Amino acid sequence: MSIPVLAMTASDFSSAQEVRWCPGCGDYSILSQLKQALASFGVRRENIVFVSGVGCASRLPHYINTFGFQGSYGRAPALATGVKLANPNLQVWVVMGDGDACSAGLTHLTHALRRNVDLKILLINNEVFGLSRGQQSPTSRVGTCSKTSPDGSVETPLRPVSIALAAEATFVARTVDVDVNHMSEIFEKAAMHRGSGFVEIYQNCKIFNDGVFEYATDAVIKTDSIIHLEHGRPILFGKDRNHALRLNGFEPEVVTLGQGITMDDILIHDERAAEPTLAFLLSRLVGPQFPECLGVFRNVRKPTHQQLLDAAFQQGDPPRAFESLLAGDESWTLA
Amino acid sequence: MPGTTLTIARSTIPHGTPVERAAAVVRFAGDANDGVLLVGTQFTYACAMVGNAVMTVPDPAAEIRAPAGALAGVTAFQCHFAGHAIHTPGDRLDLLVALNPSALRTYIGDLSPAGLLLVDSDRFVPDEWAKAGYVADPLQDAALQAFRVLAVPIRQLNREAVARVNLIPTEIERCKSFFVLGLSYWLFDRPPEPTFRWIRETYNKNPGLVEAHTRAFKAGWHHAETLGPGLQSRVGQRCLKSGKHRMINGATALALGFLAAARQSGLPMVYAGFPVAPASELLHLFTEWKQENIQVIQPEDDLAAANIALGAAFGGSLGVTATTSTGIALQADTLALAAISELPMVAVHVQRAGPSLGMPTRTEQADLLQAFYGRNGECPVVVLAQSSPSDGFRIAIEAVRLAVTRMTPVVVLTDTYLMSASEAWHVPSSSELPMVLAKQTKADPEHPLLPYSRDEHLARPWAIPGRAGLEHRTGGMEKEANTGAVSYDPANHEAMVALRARKIAKIAEKLPPLVVHGPKSGDVLIVAWGSVCGATHDAAERCRAAGLNVANIGLTHLSPLPADLVGVLRKYRRVLVPELNAGQLSKILRAEYLLDVVSLNKVQGQPFLVSEIEAKVRQLLGPC
Numbered sequence: 014m015s016i017p018v019l020a021m022t023a024s025d026f027s028s029a030q031e032v033r034w035c036p037g038c039g040d041y042s043i044l045s046q047l048k049q050a051l052a053s054f055g056v057r058r059e060n061i062v063f064v065s066g067v068g069c070a071s072r073l074p075h076y077i078n079t080f081g082f083q084g085s086y087g088r089a090p091a092l093a094t095g096v097k098l099a100n101p102n103l104q105v106w107v108v109m110g111d112g113d114a115c116s117a118g119l120t121h122l123t124h125a126l127r128r129n130v131d132l133k134i135l136l137i138n139n140e141v142f143g144l145s146r147g148q149q150s151p152t153s154r155v156g157t158c159s160k161t162s163p164d165g166s167v168e169t170p171l172r173p174v175s176i177a178l179a180a181e182a183t184f185v186a187r188t189v190d191v192d193v194n195h196m197s198e199i200f201e202k203a204a205m206h207r208g209s210g211f212v213e214i215y216q217n218c219k220i221f222n223d224g225v226f227e228y229a230t231d232a233v234i235k236t237d238s239i240i241h242l243e244h245g246r247p248i249l250f251g252k253d254r255n256h257a258l259r260l261n262g263f264e265p266e267v268v269t270l271g272q273g274i275t276m277d278d279i280l281i282h283d284e285r286a287a288e289p290t291l292a293f294l295l296s297r298l299v300g301p302q303f304p305e306c307l308g309v310f311r312n313v314r315k316p317t318h319q320q321l322l323d324a325a326f327q328q329g330d331p332p333r334a335f336e337s338l339l340a341g342d343e344s345w346t347l348a
Numbered sequence: 349m350p351g352t353t354l355t356i357a358r359s360t361i362p363h364g365t366p367v368e369r370a371a372a373v374v375r376f377a378g379d380a381n382d383g384v385l386l387v388g389t390q391f392t393y394a395c396a397m398v399g400n401a402v403m404t405v406p407d408p409a410a411e412i413r414a415p416a417g418a419l420a421g422v423t424a425f426q427c428h429f430a431g432h433a434i435h436t437p438g439d440r441l442d443l444l445v446a447l448n449p450s451a452l453r454t455y456i457g458d459l460s461p462a463g464l465l466l467v468d469s470d471r472f473v474p475d476e477w478a479k480a481g482y483v484a485d486p487l488q489d490a491a492l493q494a495f496r497v498l499a500v501p502i503r504q505l506n507r508e509a510v511a512r513v514n515l516i517p518t519e520i521e522r523c524k525s526f527f528v529l530g531l532s533y534w535l536f537d538r539p540p541e542p543t544f545r546w547i548r549e550t551y552n553k554n555p556g557l558v559e560a561h562t563r564a565f566k567a568g569w570h571h572a573e574t575l576g577p578g579l580q581s582r583v584g585q586r587c588l589k590s591g592k593h594r595m596i597n598g599a600t601a602l603a604l605g606f607l608a609a610a611r612q613s614g615l616p617m618v619y620a621g622f623p624v625a626p627a628s629e630l631l632h633l634f635t636e637w638k639q640e641n642i643q644v645i646q647p648e649d650d651l652a653a654a655n656i657a658l659g660a661a662f663g664g665s666l667g668v669t670a671t672t673s674t675g676i677a678l679q680a681d682t683l684a685l686a687a688i689s690e691l692p693m694v695a696v697h698v699q700r701a702g703p704s705l706g707m708p709t710r711t712e713q714a715d716l717l718q719a720f721y722g723r724n725g726e727c728p729v730v731v732l733a734q735s736s737p738s739d740g741f742r743i744a745i746e747a748v749r750l751a752v753t754r755m756t757p758v759v760v761l762t763d764t765y766l767m768s769a770s771e772a773w774h775v776p777s778s779s780e781l782p783m784v785l786a787k788q789t790k791a792d793p794e795h796p797l798l799p800y801s802r803d804e805h806l807a808r809p810w811a812i813p814g815r816a817g818l819e820h821r822t823g824g825m826e827k828e829a830n831t832g833a834v835s836y837d838p839a840n841h842e843a844m845v846a847l848r849a850r851k852i853a854k855i856a857e858k859l860p861p862l863v864v865h866g867p868k869s870g871d872v873l874i875v876a877w878g879s880v881c882g883a884t885h886d887a888a889e890r891c892r893a894a895g896l897n898v899a900n901i902g903l904t905h906l907s908p909l910p911a912d913l914v915g916v917l918r919k920y921r922r923v924l925v926p927e928l929n930a931g932q933l934s935k936i937l938r939a940e941y942l943l944d945v946v947s948l949n950k951v952q953g954q955p956f957l958v959s960e961i962e963a964k965v966r967q968l969l970g971p972c
Contacts, residue, residue, distance in 0.1 A: 028821065030833055059816040064659070065823075075821050075834060080813040082662050083823030084655060085685050091652040095659020095667060096813070098618045098643045103663070103813050121655075124648040322643065332638050335611055339604060340775050344594040345397050347586075 039190035087118025242308030371430030373438030378447030383525030388425025399586030431585020435882035509567030530568025599629035605744025618660030650675030654682035664812030670696035692751035710953025791817030866899035
């Protein structure tokens, strides 16, 4: 049987709704790459659902001509779980901002991940509340000046990739809004994954937190401040790819190849490792002390929520007939 | 079974013929391990199988594992049985079985002056009185002189009865409940044969236990015969009609109703329920029943539960959730989202005594205003109320019918009391159930989908994912009429607010006429909703039997209120609204109809007694 391949283009995925983000917003690039990626998958539009919550990022479903549902603050993973339970054949994407996902939605996010619901979750992280006009978010780094932290935020930020790994996510990746090729590659991998796919996207908010990811986007700086994770390869970075990561006990350290340090000393990235311990360690690397990782942290196969439910259904007694449930176990008949 | 016969020898001791009575109320009370639930259930079946109307309610212990004999560990089961239709588990007790002093202390106030008190005298020893807070033997107290007290050394007599069977001590103690059962059956002349059969079927792998339980039962029965004359009574009149019956509580009736609605609509169902008593009963039932067309999930909180149900509705399933207490407030957020996105979900809200955690095991009706108004924005939704345990079946089907034909969230209000109260229910044949027509839109290349266009009910199309050509976006933002595009247009917003309200209001046009019990106009109309309907009906019947000009109605559709309600209200001099809250339906009726109604409020975590409502009616009517 041949599988029909649909010839679709990104414009097939454009909705009639006028796109409204601020000029220069990173969301434009994400939307554009997402539509490109969707066109390449060959999944029919009617079988795709985008679910979101509240915030700039959560407007995204309105701009894509698939099924879309914008829910209330932070609840998108729960809504999407419901969609998926209703129809397991749908490809369901969840789009959340950092305020949405890591404030109100953290509970729902972590539970969707631990259940391994077959969802593609995009966490668009600009480390600030945008639509509510510039307050600190749970991912704002310490010292971020915002409307609610004029002297610099004092709270320790959450790291979304660390949270996803701790929540037993089976696919965890990070990409950045301006690197369109990398973003496409990650979207495709997330879409192919069976189970919860979690992608953090570093996104620049031009108005309220401009340049916060410059170290990951500036062509010159990023070579030394970004690691591109590659499965099965040693973790190298830098213009000359001579900087590397190695483990000193349980501590990561940056080393330079040569002077007694050989490739044998270098940490090899294994996205398929059964335990996410090393992936977690990589998720903890933050600048300026360390380079930050982009790419796939974890990619393991585990049964999806629906597969587990279906398997459980087959266990034990067969379902009882409706009539038998109506009558219950202790009925009696009066003449 | 050697040594065990399934009949009982009728006594030759003269104890008079049983007194015939119309109805009786019995309560069995003791420690959780005294088996009061088992005794009560068996007793109920014995009544129901002879065709009496029955209604029961358990009173679970306040603590799950209270120390033996403690007040906090007292568990009870009440059974009201009658030769006529009944709608409550009864006001005053005709028999109180108190298996320890704490049970006596907890419930003696409910015993009718002419009632019988049966106690296990073996448990009335100083250590046990002390646990109940007594300083002297309560059986010697003058206060008990008013009652006929049967002090039976149950523990001792039970041990003697089963002495010949080889049992371990815990098994011997467990037989005690069947001694109590035998005593109680004799007192009300119930046929023991079904219980003998039950014993034989339940313990079929252990002949020793069959023998022991049967012996204990017979010993109780025969001991009762020796207690003296004038004790035995019977409710002989049959009330239940022919056919297949079962006992059903409110939770089971609701769950079966949803199952029936899914079947009759052909829709798959997603049930999402966070474990919170007593709403968790539904979660337990759907899990246990495990049906092909039902996906059950235990989410992380009540918000997730509601959102999963709503997401499922968007996905084309019947989305159902249930919660109670503070979860009701949490789910308000999702109901508003369901209302503006216009998707069919059902939320069962089990009212219990609040605010906040309040008294978690107690009943109340104080979430009506929240169901009516408790969301942000102008946000009417459909609100229905279950009015008796078995009524849950009909209400769940009605909730689904309105949700899927009107594309709206529906709140089903019920309460702690209704969830656990049981009554005999005539089991419907699956072929006689109403069809539920759920119209999911099909793509039509000639007419592109307008996701916010309207049908004759003002409902929008249910356009589900997976169907080509129906792609659309929805959610919590205001919609442009017809297209459903996000809109900030002032006039559109006002029009959409009005349209959503009209969609709900329009339901009232098609509701069946209100059923008025009693005179169609006159002195007093009692308007009840939810679990108060039962006590109200019985109170009104008593008033009518006494020649008073009193009518009553029970409301199951609360939002919208039935179109003919105002006309009915205006036909009576006084309108009385009894509620287990501080006057919530009263407030709505006054606001809707500019009509003064009299409130009768009770906020004690307990249902109304029939006598309380009757007394209020008599007070309204003034001295005759």
